[in-house]
Amino acid sequence: MTLSEGGARDEVCPPLFLAPMAGVTNTVFRRICRGMGADVLTSEFVSAEGILHRNERTRRYVEFQESERPFGIQLFGADPERLAEATRALKDWVAPDFVDLNFGCPVNKVVCKNGGSSLLRDCPLLGRVAGAVVRAAGALPVTAKIRAGWDERSVNALETARVLESEGIARLAVHGRTRAQGYSGAADWTLIAEVAAAVSIPVIGNGDIRSGADALEKFRASGVAGLMIGRAAMSNPWIFPEIRAAFSGEPFAQPTPAARWALIQRHCAAEMAWRGDEVAAMKAMRSRLMAYTRGMPGGPRLRGRLARVESLSGLEALAASALSGWASAPDQG
Numbered sequence: 001m002t003l004s005e006g007g008a009r010d011e012v013c014p015p016l017f018l019a020p021m022a023g024v025t026n027t028v029f030r031r032i033c034r035g036m037g038a039d040v041l042t043s044e045f046v047s048a049e050g051i052l053h054r055n056e057r058t059r060r061y062v063e064f065q066e067s068e069r070p071f072g073i074q075l076f077g078a079d080p081e082r083l084a085e086a087t088r089a090l091k092d093w094v095a096p097d098f099v100d101l102n103f104g105c106p107v108n109k110v111v112c113k114n115g116g117s118s119l120l121r122d123c124p125l126l127g128r129v130a131g132a133v134v135r136a137a138g139a140l141p142v143t144a145k146i147r148a149g150w151d152e153r154s155v156n157a158l159e160t161a162r163v164l165e166s167e168g169i170a171r172l173a174v175h176g177r178t179r180a181q182g183y184s185g186a187a188d189w190t191l192i193a194e195v196a197a198a199v200s201i202p203v204i205g206n207g208d209i210r211s212g213a214d215a216l217e218k219f220r221a222s223g224v225a226g227l228m229i230g231r232a233a234m235s236n237p238w239i240f241p242e243i244r245a246a247f248s249g250e251p252f253a254q255p256t257p258a259a260r261w262a263l264i265q266r267h268c269a270a271e272m273a274w275r276g277d278e279v280a281a282m283k284a285m286r287s288r289l290m291a292y293t294r295g296m297p298g299g300p301r302l303r304g305r306l307a308r309v310e311s312l313s314g315l316e317a318l319a320a321s322a323l324s325g326w327a328s329a330p331d332q333g
């Protein structure tokens with residue numbers, strides 16, 4: 001076990017948000033993160049049209065358990081009226097605790113239909129979308145998630161934040177990268193701090209929180225009301241207790257390899273129970289297995305075998321051999 005140094009003494013930990021991640025934050029993974037201490041959970045992004053058609057795929061996107069509350073469903077789209085209708089439909093259909101609007105997705109398929117981050121280039125439309133959804137939601141809070149701007153020449157998070165606040169958005173998550181950056185470069189936490197200072201709604205900072213020390217440093221420097229964690233949680237859900245330990249000043253014991261493998265197996269088993277199909281679940285888990293084992297001893301050989309695993313028993317055997325490999329050669333790989 002490695003112990004990381006605590007950096008504070010009894011500093012109050014702000015609410016920790018699991019970032020919405022398509023193909024990752026389904027009900028199974030969200031509950032794992034809740035068990036680890038994530039305070040607020042959100043679905044992956046769901047299209048307004050999908051909600052209105054109530055197809056099977058969308059049903060799985062919006063499905064959640066009571067233990068996930070407070071839970072929000074993230075919508076994307078560009079048509080204010082369709083998004084408003086989808087919001088009304090969601091209230092009757094699954095009754096989430098909040099609806100979140102996606103104004104950050106960089107994916108072409110979404111952007112070319114004017115959704116996601118594309119709306120950052122059109123503040124009047126972004127405002128109409130937000131206003132229509134807020135009115136349709138009534139007492140249900142509507143939150144939003146933005147990026148810094150479209151590209152480095154049009155960084156406009158302050159402007160979009162003010163528009164969203166004036167339209168009744170209750171809380172705003174800011175990912176400190178532009179759409180053009182995708183996931184490259186570094187998130188701009190100075191900009192996140194400026195947004196937090198410019199509006200009176202709670203601002204949640206997002207981007208590059210990879211450890212308890214990161215969380216503490218970014219929180220102290222930015223004045224945000226909460227922290228949102230994405231990719232780090234994907235490969236290491238223990239990031240949530242690690243952050244809490246950093247705020248309380250306690251040393252944090254990183255999970256042992258055995259604990260990591262136990263979680264991986266538990267995740268796969270829960271995914272299988274949810275999907276009702278072992279092979280489909282294991283295939284769906286492959287990219288997750290890659291994320292979980294990044295940096296683990298065993299290297300490319302282990303990952304090559306994980307990429308072909310089709311059953312829980314196969315995974316168990318791999319885990320056992322990886323663990324016995326560690327016992328005899330802990331520094332390998």
Ligand SMILES: Cc1cc2nc3c(=O)[nH]c(=O)nc-3n(C[C@H](O)[C@H](O)[C@H](O)COP(=O)(O)O)c2cc1C
Nearest residue numbers: 019020021022044045145175207208209229230231
């Ligand atoms: C695989 C993946 C899927 C994502 N899907 C969504 C999404 O559906 N909605 C959204 O608002 N952001 C999405 N994001 C962005 C994350 O929510 C987050 O803003 C981003 O990863 C930066 O945070 P991080 O540095 O903690 O990962 C996605 C990111 C990744 C890596």
